[in-house]
Amino acid sequence: MANFSTNEFKAGLKIMLDGEPCSILENEYVKPGKGQAFNRVRIRKLISGKVLEKTFRSGESFEGADVMDTDLAYLYSDGEFWHFMNNETFEQIAADQKAVGDNAKWLVENDVCTLTLWNGSPIVVTPPNFVELEITETDPGLKGDTAGTGGKPATLTTGAVVRVPLFVQTGEVVKVDTRSGEYVSRAQK
Amino acid sequence: MDNWQPTATIERLRQRAAILQQVRDFFLQRNVLEVETPALSQGTVSDVHLDALTSDHILPGQPQPTRLYLQTSPEYAMKRLLADGYPDIYQICKCFREDEIGRLHNPEFTMLEWYRRDFSMHQLIDEVGALLVSVLGVNNITQSTYQSLFLRFLDVDPLSSDLALLVKRCSENGLQEYAQQLTQLYDSGTNALVEPLKDALLQVLFNQCIEPYIGQDVPMCVSHFPASQAALACLANDGKTALRFEFYYKGLELANGFEELTDAKAQLARFESDNLIREHLNKPSRPIDLRFLKALESGLPPCAGVALGIDRLIMLALNCEHINEVISFDITRA
Numbered sequence: 383m384a385n386f387s388t389n390e391f392k393a394g395l396k397i398m399l400d401g402e403p404c405s406i407l408e409n410e411y412v413k414p415g416k417g418q419a420f421n422r423v424r425i426r427k428l429i430s431g432k433v434l435e436k437t438f439r440s441g442e443s444f445e446g447a448d449v450m451d452t453d454l455a456y457l458y459s460d461g462e463f464w465h466f467m468n469n470e471t472f473e474q475i476a477a478d479q480k481a482v483g484d485n486a487k488w489l490v491e492n493d494v495c496t497l498t499l500w501n502g503s504p505i506v507v508t509p510p511n512f513v514e515l516e517i518t519e520t521d522p523g524l525k526g527d528t529a530g531t532g533g534k535p536a537t538l539t540t541g542a543v544v545r546v547p548l549f550v551q552t553g554e555v556v557k558v559d560t561r562s563g564e565y566v567s568r569a570q571k
Numbered sequence: 572m573d574n575w576q577p578t579a580t581i582e583r584l585r586q587r588a589a590i591l592q593q594v595r596d597f598f599l600q601r602n603v604l605e606v607e608t609p610a611l612s613q614g615t616v617s618d619v620h621l622d623a624l625t626s627d628h629i630l631p632g633q634p635q636p637t638r639l640y641l642q643t644s645p646e647y648a649m650k651r652l653l654a655d656g657y658p659d660i661y662q663i664c665k666c667f668r669e670d671e672i673g674r675l676h677n678p679e680f681t682m683l684e685w686y687r688r689d690f691s692m693h694q695l696i697d698e699v700g701a702l703l704v705s706v707l708g709v710n711n712i713t714q715s716t717y718q719s720l721f722l723r724f725l726d727v728d729p730l731s732s733d734l735a736l737l738v739k740r741c742s743e744n745g746l747q748e749y750a751q752q753l754t755q756l757y758d759s760g761t762n763a764l765v766e767p768l769k770d771a772l773l774q775v776l777f778n779q780c781i782e783p784y785i786g787q788d789v790p791m792c793v794s795h796f797p798a799s800q801a802a803l804a805c806l807a808n809d810g811k812t813a814l815r816f817e818f819y820y821k822g823l824e825l826a827n828g829f830e831e832l833t834d835a836k837a838q839l840a841r842f843e844s845d846n847l848i849r850e851h852l853n854k855p856s857r858p859i860d861l862r863f864l865k866a867l868e869s870g871l872p873p874c875a876g877v878a879l880g881i882d883r884l885i886m887l888a889l890n891c892e893h894i895n896e897v898i899s900f901d902i903t904r905a
């Protein structure tokens with residue numbers, strides 16, 4: 383993998399830092415008039431998802447990280463791995479618990495997810511921004527409530543729990559924003 | 572070709588022109604003469620962290636091209652004028668610094684530099700303050716010393732601290748990798764680079780742990796830098812600090828000034844020391860500007876001088892975030 387100097391840093395560039403692939407979010411060049419130049423860099427560690435602020439000497443080089451995003455359809459979970467398939471080549475890839483993490487609850491069969499691969503292995507699984515899931519359990523709501531005041535908890539087929547308006551019932555399919563975990567609407571029939 | 576249009580709006584450039592006029596009026600009223608000196612020179616600065624752009628040109632009677640340097644500031648040429656008997660002088664000119672590109676940097680930028688004969692550092696600080704009050708509409712300026720700021724914000728005496736304590740302060744403030752990288756860079760197996768390494772750590776600590784908290788309401792002047800960061804300033808009587816000052820306002824380093832070193836021998840020693848550090852850091856050493864030294868030998872009158880970044884002054888006056896908002900074409904569109 384090529385090396386990248388701080389002069390080449392820009393948002394989206396992937397580099398290795400402390401043995402972990404990282405994505406550069408922001409890069410600012412700082413140079414005191416008479417002093418040594420440095421770069422203030424905001425970085426996301428791709429495996430842990432942590433965002434860090436780092437200061438590097440200007441001109442310092444870092445190994446590039448072999449990281450790529452690929453869109454794959456979710457197939458099924460065997461309990462240990464979550465299996466995904468490339469819809470064009472039918473090639474399959476399995477992601478482990480570490481890569482899937484809390485997003486397991488947003489995985490819907492045949493939905494196309496973004497898998498971040500590092501040296502060919504999945505390190506992050508990002509579900510679509512919106513998914514549609516059926517409610518398996520929620521308290522019966524009161525008649526006449528339309529907008530809902532505080533709503534009520536509802537358990538979805540994947541085990542995810544979201545707050546839904548009182549009028550939404552067990553068996554209905556709802557649209558959820560996976561980034562915030564919030565109910566959006568009833569699914570279009 | 573894309574991006575043929577300017578990065579600044581016509582309104583901004585109108586405001587820029589008005590500020591430049593205001594600056595010229597300020598010096599006219601004070602009877603300071605506007606001068607122009609060459610942007611392209613056979614001599615250049617030895618500063619370890621300033622790199623000049625170059626151009627090779629055949630001079631009359633020379634078989635080979637001569638290496639010429641674009642000025643990083645007009646300092647040497649203006650001091651040659653002073654040594655020749657010129658009165659108080661100022662200049663608004665383009666300066667060039669290699670590899671300096673960012674939100675606050677364009678490799679080609681506009682500098683205001685002026686020299687006042689028989690001024691002390693404090694008199695010149697007052698005059699910079701008056702200019703800022705007039706252009707930025709601030710009520711006043713505040714002042715502090717480099718040492719008192721370090722004691723207040725970092726509990727470190729920058730004039731006597733050892734290297735280990737500075738490295739520790741860096742680690743405590745999320746700068747451990749940077750301190751490591753610098754230590755590797757400056758560690759030549761000799762002690763020659765301990766002071767430059769300490770200065771580099773002081774600079775990053777100042778920038779990260781002090782600068783964001785000073786000069787937010789009104790500009791702050793910071794004076795009495797450590798003698799090791801004297802640049803072209805003369806030393807104070809204590810021998811530990813330099814009569815050098817900088818202005819900071821809203822996170823921008825705006826101006827750098829000196830009560831000027833007039834001793835040619837001391838100046839030569841600083842050039843040679845800079846070149847030694849450059850060699851240790853694998854940077855090309857710089858030819859010593861002999862015409863400048865000759866001028867010092869013939870006698871530079873006592874004076875104080877300051878360089879102020881005009882583009883940054885305009886950014887502050889117009890509340891701009893990026894230097895390309897106040898210049899017609901930044902380097903990517905030049």
